[in-house]
Amino acid sequence: MDCNLQSNYKLSKTEKKFLRKQIQARHTLLRHEGIETVSYATQSLVVANGGLGNGVSRNQLLPVLEKCGLVDALLMPPNKPYSFVRYKTAEESKKAYVTLNGKEIVDDLGQKIILYLNFVDKAQWKELGPQALPPGLIVIEEIISSEDEEMLLKSVNWTEDTDNQNFQKSLKHRRVKHFGYEFHYENNNIDKDKPLPGGLPDICDSILEKWLKEGYVKHKPDQLTINQYEPGHGIPAHIDTHSAFEDEIVSLSLGSEIVMDFKHPDGVTVPVMLPRRSLLVLTGESRYLWTHGITPRKFDTVQASEGHKSGIITSDVGDLTLSKRGIRTSFTFRKVRQTPCNCSYPLVCDSQRKESPPSFPESDKEASQLEQEYVHRVYEEIAGHFSSTRHTPWPHIVEFLKALPSGSVVADIGCGNGKYLGINKDLYMIGCDRSQNLVDICRERQFQAFVCDALTVPVRSGSCDACISVAVIHHFATAERRVAALQELVRLLRPGGKALIYVWAMEQEYKKQKSKYLRGNRISQGKKEEIISDTSMQGLLVEHMPDPGNQDSASSVPSIIDFQETGCNSRKAANSQLPVHINRTSFHSQDVLVPWHLKGNPCKDKPVEPFGPAGCHDSSPVFHRFYHVFCEGELEAACQALSNVSILQSYYDQGNWCVILQKV
Known part of the structure; x- marks a missing residue:
């Protein structure tokens, strides 16, 4: 529908809904991709939802576009849920705008996708740099x-x-x-x-x-x-x-x-x-x-x-x-x-590293014992110190919570000290955590929270409008237990309900977006770039995260990866063959123990750095927490193992892989 014609007659309910979604698609493209649309007819259009990242192939889209005129070029950026089409004339482009806006097409998997078109002066996207095959x-x-x-x-x-x-x-x-x-x-x-x-x-x-x-x-x-x-x-x-x-x-x-x-x-x-x-x-x-x-x-x-x-x-x-x-x-x-x-x-190289080769749990019982020793017990010990480092909410998570309708029932599974429980006063939020001491801190702050395991949450199925799970799933020691934790989140959701999940990433530098966890590591430097992977989206019209802001500055929001994890005394943890991670370095194993130095050490009078002063020799207690850091695509694959969800959005955020899924 041409915007210039909208004032000539009263819009129907269906037309109003379509116009609202078209405007939302335009806003999303500008916000996350920097694509500016214009209100006048040009030779070029951006086609929202008609992209490779949305499951639409060139062979599907081109014939639809060619019905409206001679296509001069069809540009389809990799992994993006949109494309650009340039017609020979502005008249042909205007015909496509009027004819194809809101058109429903079916992809090769039989799923229906609705196209939303807007005029642009020029095609623009974040290009991939030149690449070469890995040496060898x-x-x-x-x-x-x-x-x-x-x-x-x-x-x-x-x-x-x-x-x-x-x-x-x-x-x-x-x-x-x-x-x-x-x-x-x-x-x-x-x-x-x-x-x-x-x-x-x-x-x-x-x-x-x-x-x-x-x-x-x-x-x-x-x-x-x-x-x-x-x-x-x-x-x-x-x-x-x-x-x-x-x-x-x-x-x-x-x-x-x-x-x-x-x-x-x-x-x-x-x-x-x-x-x-x-x-x-x-x-x-x-x-x-x-x-x-x-x-x-x-x-x-x-x-x-x-x-x-x-x-x-x-x-x-x-x-x-x-x-x-x-x-x-x-x-x-x-x-x-x-x-x-x-x-x-x-x-x-495992032959040249001094530590013993990693050992992995071979049964669910062994995995549970590992988690008890290197997750549950540790958080009980460090709860107070841990809470003192958890005060600044993450912008993307705040945006997710503030976008939920007023009155929504939201569960924070693994709520820690409850820093997200009071973000949106219009929500009814409940929290749970495995640590009694962290739940006590939540209650001191007048939040609703209780103790439970994330695999068995005592809340009625289908009773939540949304769930969040921030830095929790990576503490489970086997793939089966990680999938079970995801399934438990989905069980809590009503049909149509959404869950936001964050886990640590193996890739601490991803397409020039460098995690603040690696601050001080001079091996690789790159400018900030927000990466959003929409390969499983059925459309652009979902709750999106805000731009990360100046995350390269010293005053920016901290990474989920812990501030107090230092390289001090990073020795082999007792009774474990799992490797102990060295602070400020890239991960070299997916299953690791990450040291936490309890507050009150001899280094406290030295200048404070976000991850603790390097080279400090600390005699205070050192605790080790188990982590399974996720490779790219692994979190999505775990979510796809569930039969009743759709992945709305997946993205990388400062050293974390993140997914928004919806129960269907």
């Missing part, structure tokens, strides 16, 4: 013939007796076979003392000999893992343990193409296309320093032109579209290492 990584296309591919796929018998030692059925979202040695996913390692009978399949011999002869691989592998992935599933970002395998790791992709994400510890992410029948070879830095993983999703952003098959997904917004995933089978070959690793990356 190569992709060889068409490494085998289609006949060999068919032969290899048919050779894998997924229906054989599940008691066979080469069969692994414990993985939830994919089928797996191991040959030579079993690959243990809990620590990305193998047991060198327990080889599997039979070695590698004979069918692989001729292929491996050819690769050796042609120089694609230097070591003949003695370990093979075959994975079969259903569309929509992936693998968490990880590095294969240094001490377990030689430098070279190679993976053959069969059946379907996939985009694999490679991440440097400083936060740089490089998406790499692995075509069908291609070979990925990891050596050197790409093998030892960069994590690699596959983000769980139904579609990948790929090059639209036929000329780009493998390698980096470029930022050419005029040549990007979506590719629907199919069933993919990977053959990953490794050579078991017989001597300690002496790579050039000692900080992330």
Whole structure:
């Protein structure tokens, strides 16, 4: 509907609703992306909800736009829920504005999406910088013939007796076979003392000999893992343990193409296309320093032109579209290492680090005991000191709470000292926490709070309009318990209710947004940039977070990551083999113990820094809290494991991964 025509007649209820949503979409684009719309007709339009990040491909959107005129360009930025279209004339653009505004289209998954169009003077978005493949990584296309591919796929018998030692059925979202040695996913390692009978399949011999002869691989592998992935599933970002395998790791992709994400510890992410029948070879830095993983999703952003098959997904917004995933089978070959690793990356090398290798709970009982010792007991001990560092609310969380309708019932699960319970006086908020001492502090402040475990909240199902969970889920020691905690949040919500969740991020620097947790770390510097990932949004019209403001200044809002965690006395915690994290450094393990120095130490008269004075030798008590820090995409994947939720928004906020989900 043309804005100039709106005053000529009375708007219907439906038209008023549409106009309100169109205005909200325009406001959202300006607020989060800096996209300014104009009220007069131009050749260019921004199409809200019509983007790659919203599940709309170029092949779906372009024919719809071309019905209104000759499209000069369609620009689709990666991972964004909007696109830009430029018509040959302003008249054609105006026709699209009138005709397509509010148009409902159906994506490849059968979900309905409503488009909202606004005029712009020019297309603008935050561009990705130039990227190169991680050093040591190569992709060889068409490494085998289609006949060999068919032969290899048919050779894998997924229906054989599940008691066979080469069969692994414990993985939830994919089928797996191991040959030579079993690959243990809990620590990305193998047991060198327990080889599997039979070695590698004979069918692989001729292929491996050819690769050796042609120089694609230097070591003949003695370990093979075959994975079969259903569309929509992936693998968490990880590095294969240094001490377990030689430098070279190679993976053959069969059946379907996939985009694999490679991440440097400083936060740089490089998406790499692995075509069908291609070979990925990891050596050197790409093998030892960069994590690699596959983000769980139904579609990948790929090059639209036929000329780009493998390698980096470029930022050419005029040549990007979506590719629907199919069933993919990977053959990953490794050579078991017989001597300690002496790579050039000692900080992330388990052979060269002095601490013992991490130990992980092997059962729910062990996980519960770990949490009791390194979470519950610690918070009871440090409650008063912890509370004294928790006084400034986070802007994004405040915005979420203030956007809720007056009278909403809101539960803060893991409320700590209750700093969010009094943010919006128009809400009825209740809090709960595992720590009796923290709940007592809430009550002293006249807040409604009670003691309970986040896995079993004694509140009636469907009774809450919203929930928040800030820095809680990462304290659970297994993936199953983390998903159970998310499910408990959803249980509390009424249909349509929303939950906001924050967890610590493995990536403490992400696309130039540097966590204040790394302040003082001079390895990498970058300017502030807010990153919002809307890959699972059904639309832009949801509660969004405000801009973070001047978070690079010394007076800015503190990070959720604790102020009082210092590097002082960061020794191995008693009775645990989990690594103790070193303050102000990037995380090198997802499961760590983080030291907390109790107030009243000999360093207190020295100049105070946000994370405690460096180099201080402290004789006061040091407590260690267990954390599972989340890799990019891991929180979304955990939420997608729930059957009755929709992810409205996911984003990175100063060293934390954050999700807003809705119960459906």
